[in-house]
Amino acid sequence: MEQHSQHFKENAARALADASAVAQRDILALFTPLMREAAVSEFGDFAALRDHVKKMRQHTLDNLDYYLARFELEATNNGNRIHYAETAEDMNSIVLDICQQHGARKVAKGKSMVTEETGLNDFLQRGGMEVLETDLGEYIVQQAGETPSHIVGPALHKTQQQIREQFLENHDLGERDLESIGDLVGEARTVLRDHFLEADVGIIGSNALIAENGYSMLVTNEGNGDLCANLPSVLIICTTLDRVLPRAEDATAIQRLLVRSATGQPQTCYTSFYSGPRRAQDADGPLETHIVLLDGQRTDILASDYSEMLRCIRCGSCLNHCPIFAATGGHSYGWVYPGPMGSVLTPLLTSLEASEALPNACTSCGRCEEVCPSAIPLPDMLRDLRHEQSVQKITPASWRNGLRLHAWIATRPRLYQALTGIGISLMHRLGGKKGGFSKLPLASGWTSKRDFPAPQGETFMRQYRRRSQSNER
Ligand code: SF4
Structure with a gap:
């Protein structure tokens, strides 16, 4: 995805000028923390699970070479083909090659922030593929020619009325009212069903890669991931190498934290484990499966002072609790990852210059760290990035001199x-x-x-x- 983070201040000013969008974000900012709080209070000892996951993720990252090698061995034994992609371009080329080898024309995609990062859709479309997003939120933003505004709810910035008008304009289905949310979901289901059946290749992401058995875990609420994975004859799982975990029970521990932190649900509607291609005794499933593991600066981050950021499980909770995100909305951040996690990740994955305003888009309230299920010290990292900007003379000289005088x-x-x-x-x-x-x-x-x-x-x-x-x- 093209990056516009350098325009954060202008984007934010524009977002704040739209009163109805601000009101909608205010409601979400009130509502989503309450949902998380209710789910966490019902859970029992959430803090103990959080502590366990933090240690387990850190242990895996500290031994990433071992667990990656184990995952590769087990996944290959299950019949998967593993590909390593150093850069976004490498991942895109690997995926296009696989599609072309199978003479594919149509691709059905599940939600994947990694492929947003690499700009896979545009790349495949330039290569002659028809690519359709099948997660409802992703489908809505793709149809509108927009990008996701939230890592969990890509179309949270849209109102029901806007989606209704969009569907009436884009779906050639004759006279209808589409008055209720049920009507809108039903129409999306009707339109998407044919695409699932016609797709030659399915592409999904992964919430966890399990080293001990070579499985990949995916949590969704719509089941579209399973349809992308099981109906087309070729499945490609696009993810990053930091998703690997030692054991199946570690993946389920992450799942329990992730779902409650993300949407306040005790459980997502679907939690799926993909082992590999269809076996002789299986009734369905893909004939061929590929797992593409992107580095995309992750090993650089691992070697840096920001390695704890790789513990992120993409729950979106820090976004839901951030006053800056609530005020300015996800699109203001100008790239794939918004909110506090985006303000740390974007400079690390792109450049500190191109995302100069992001580490400063912070009130230092500390809510993001409090609610982060991986206990990532986001406020400290944002402060360190600001310091780094000062050391590299990215911040204006007047600001640096003023701070120096203040420190003196x-x-x-x-x-x-x-x-x-x-x-x-x-x-x-x-x-x-x-x-x-x-x-x-x-x-x-x-x-x-x-x-x-x-x-x-x-x-x-x-x-x-x-x-x-x-x-x-
Ligand atoms: S930084 Fe923490 S709260 Fe934010 S998305 Fe990642 S895991 Fe969730």
């Missing part, structure tokens, strides 16, 4: 307290009558939208000292 003063407590004391009392006098400032040097970003409140006249330290002394008396 802040590390001299007496000077800091004297200067802040003078500043606070001056601001109190100047803004006291009105109670705030509508304009303030160096704070135009704040005052362009709202007044800056006038301080009460004394610094915290001075008040603290005064109150301590009066308490002693």
Whole structure:
């Protein structure tokens, strides 16, 4: 997917100007955390499971070469063909080659953020394939010529009315009302059914690769992954090499965390394990299966200070709890991964320059880390990326010099307290009558939208000292 992260501020300003979209995001921001909270409180010892998964994921990443080799061995024994792709272009070429070897014309695809990352759909279409997304949300955004706005709910930015109008315009099915959500889902099912039956190749992603048996796990709510996997004669699983886990029970532990964190459900409608091509005794299934494992900078991340980011299980919970994501929406981030996880991943997978604003799109509230089922220290990583930007001189010189001056003063407590004391009392006098400032040097970003409140006249330290002394008396 083409990257527009460098335009985050303009994108965000545009998103904030659309009042009805803001209202819709506000409702989601209220609703989705409540669903997660209810699911977590019903679960029992969620914290213990989270701790277990964190350790298990970290152990796997620390021994990735071993578990990958084991997975490759077991999956090959099951009849799968394993392909390693170093770059996005490699993955796209491998998939197109497989399609062409089978004379394929039509591809049915399940939801896969990795293939969004590599731009697989465009690549296959340029290679002469017809590619249809079959996850309902992905189908809606593909038909609208858009990209997903959320890693779990790709079309969460769309209203029911917008989808209705889109279907009426795009599906040649005669007069109909499509008044209810049930009508819309029923129509999508009717349209997609033929595509499943006609597809030559099915492409899906993977939530976990199990080293001990060579299986791949996929969780979906619509069953479209199973139809993509079982109806076409060729199945291609596109994923990244950090998805590997040691045992089947580790995959189910991830599944329990993932589903509750993502949608607040106790269980997704479908959890499927794909072992390989159809065996003689099987009633159905693909005749040939391929697993394409993308590196795409993952080994670089593994070797960096940000290796913990590879524990991400793509649940979307950090997005649902982020005030910046709620305010600006997923498209503002300008690439595949939005929200806090995207603000860390995008600079690591693309470049720090091209995504300069993202590590700064953070209020440091810490909610993302609190709710992350893999306990990834996202706020620390965002801070480290900002530091990295400063070291690499990506941030403007005025900003860097200002911070340097602040650090110099802040590390001299007496000077800091004297200067802040003078500043606070001056601001109190100047803004006291009105109670705030509508304009303030160096704070135009704040005052362009709202007044800056006038301080009460004394610094915290001075008040603290005064109150301590009066308490002693
Ligand atoms: S960073 Fe954590 S909360 Fe965010 S998507 Fe990944 S696992 Fe989920």
